[in-house]
Amino acid sequence: MRAAPSPEEIRTRNLATLLRHVHRDGAVSRATLAERMGLNRSTILALTTDLAAAGLVSEELPGQTGRAGRPSLVVRPRERRVYVVALDVGADRLAAARVGLGGTVLDRGETARPSGAFDPEDVIAALVEMARAMIDAAAADSVCVGVGVAFCGMVREEDGVVRYGPNIGWVDVAFGAKMTEQLDLGLRVAVGNNANLGALAERERGVGEGLANLIYLHGDVGIGGGIIMNGELLGGEGGYCGEVGHMIVNPRGRPCACGSRGCFEAEAGELGLIAAAGRTDPPGQAAVDAIVEAAARGDAAARDALHQVGEWLGYGVANLVNIFNPSMVVFGGVLREIYLASAAQVRSRVAVNGLQAVRERVRLRTSTLGGDATLIGAAELAFTDVLTDPLQTLARTAAARA
Numbered sequence: 410m411r412a413a414p415s416p417e418e419i420r421t422r423n424l425a426t427l428l429r430h431v432h433r434d435g436a437v438s439r440a441t442l443a444e445r446m447g448l449n450r451s452t453i454l455a456l457t458t459d460l461a462a463a464g465l466v467s468e469e470l471p472g473q474t475g476r477a478g479r480p481s482l483v484v485r486p487r488e489r490r491v492y493v494v495a496l497d498v499g500a501d502r503l504a505a506a507r508v509g510l511g512g513t514v515l516d517r518g519e520t521a522r523p524s525g526a527f528d529p530e531d532v533i534a535a536l537v538e539m540a541r542a543m544i545d546a547a548a549a550d551s552v553c554v555g556v557g558v559a560f561c562g563m564v565r566e567e568d569g570v571v572r573y574g575p576n577i578g579w580v581d582v583a584f585g586a587k588m589t590e591q592l593d594l595g596l597r598v599a600v601g602n603n604a605n606l607g608a609l610a611e612r613e614r615g616v617g618e619g620l621a622n623l624i625y626l627h628g629d630v631g632i633g634g635g636i637i638m639n640g641e642l643l644g645g646e647g648g649y650c651g652e653v654g655h656m657i658v659n660p661r662g663r664p665c666a667c668g669s670r671g672c673f674e675a676e677a678g679e680l681g682l683i684a685a686a687g688r689t690d691p692p693g694q695a696a697v698d699a700i701v702e703a704a705a706r707g708d709a710a711a712r713d714a715l716h717q718v719g720e721w722l723g724y725g726v727a728n729l730v731n732i733f734n735p736s737m738v739v740f741g742g743v744l745r746e747i748y749l750a751s752a753a754q755v756r757s758r759v760a761v762n763g764l765q766a767v768r769e770r771v772r773l774r775t776s777t778l779g780g781d782a783t784l785i786g787a788a789e790l791a792f793t794d795v796l797t798d799p800l801q802t803l804a805r806t807a808a809a810r811a
């Protein structure tokens with residue numbers, strides 16, 4: 410039997426819960442917090458006083474409510490004082506953002522690069538430079554409480570080792586450890602799979618806000634999947650659940666980078682689209698946009714290619730819907746444009762191949778966080794420590810700076 414939690418553990422848990430409400434919603438009244446957390450007002454007052462003293466939140470009077478009586482103070486995150494650095498390693502870009510507590514993007518930068526194999530040391534050096542620039546530009550009294558990285562491949566989350574990043578040619582790279590060492594902030598750099606983080610971001614702040622059962626599909630050179638079921642991200646035995654890009658949709662189809670044939674990403678991803686359109690453009694957002702624009706102008710080859718790719722995308726989505734019974738499938742990365750240009754095919758495939766009982770509940774949507782879903786997810790990953798133990802994390806960060 411577990412021992413009952415100590416008063417100190419209960420206080421830490423309540424501080425974390427309160428800060429999570431404020432982080433997610435931006436500004437919450439003390440009265441609402443009391444109601445949501447099932448605590449009395451004096452306990453909420455004690456908790457907000459502690460968080461305010463640590464510089465995590467501020468309290469202010471709300472605007473006129475028109476109601477009689479003393480108004481309840483509104484608790485806000487101190488977004489310019491407490492922030493994280495989020496980084497995103499995509500197949501064809503590196504992106505960085507400084508994101509304040511509460512989720513506001515305070516600063517953002519991006520470097521495009523041709524897709525293909527990349528030396529890990531070069532990528533790490535570029536990311537460290539981007540992160541340093543963002544930290545140097547922050548106000549002197551502000552504090553970085555975490556660094557999170559979204560990576561386009563299979564990541565062992567506990568130590569940030571990239572097990573397999575086929576589209577940039579990485580196998581077993583100690584990415585998180587090297588980033589931690591080279592950034593040298595006294596903070597562990599957390600690394601996660603980009604599609605998993607995109608799923609979390611869409612659930613926290615995007616089109617899937619608050620949903621318990623959601624699948625996020627991220628397209629770049631490949632297709633990654635993040636699957637949230639019953640409110641939790643599915644991890645699997647090694648944390649690699651969701652490699653939907655290598656689900657076979659066409660056994661006699663195109664060869665895939667993984668060595669198989671007819672994988673979802675080989676048929677429905679940007680490589681499949683470019684090949685189907687008979688083009689030789691280098692893969693990337695620009696190539697996808699060019700085909701979508703050509704189809705809109707009436708180019709027959711581009712239209713046929715989108716029609717074909719929409720079919721394969723529909724088969725894959727129908728499989729996922731039948732297996733997982735999500736309430737929403739979100740298309741992110743280049744799959745946003747591919748889906749929008751082929752939605753009729755995707756929907757008709759789901760209508761034909763999805764089981765009635767599951768398809769009648771599912772909504773197909775594009776990411777509202779746009780190209781930043783994975784970056785916002787990396788920020789949420791970076792906020793994990795401060796949202797788990799706010800005061801301890803802040804004290805540790807201050808000690809590391811000193």
Ligand SMILES: [Zn+2]
Nearest residue numbers: 655665667672
């Ligand atoms: Zn494959």
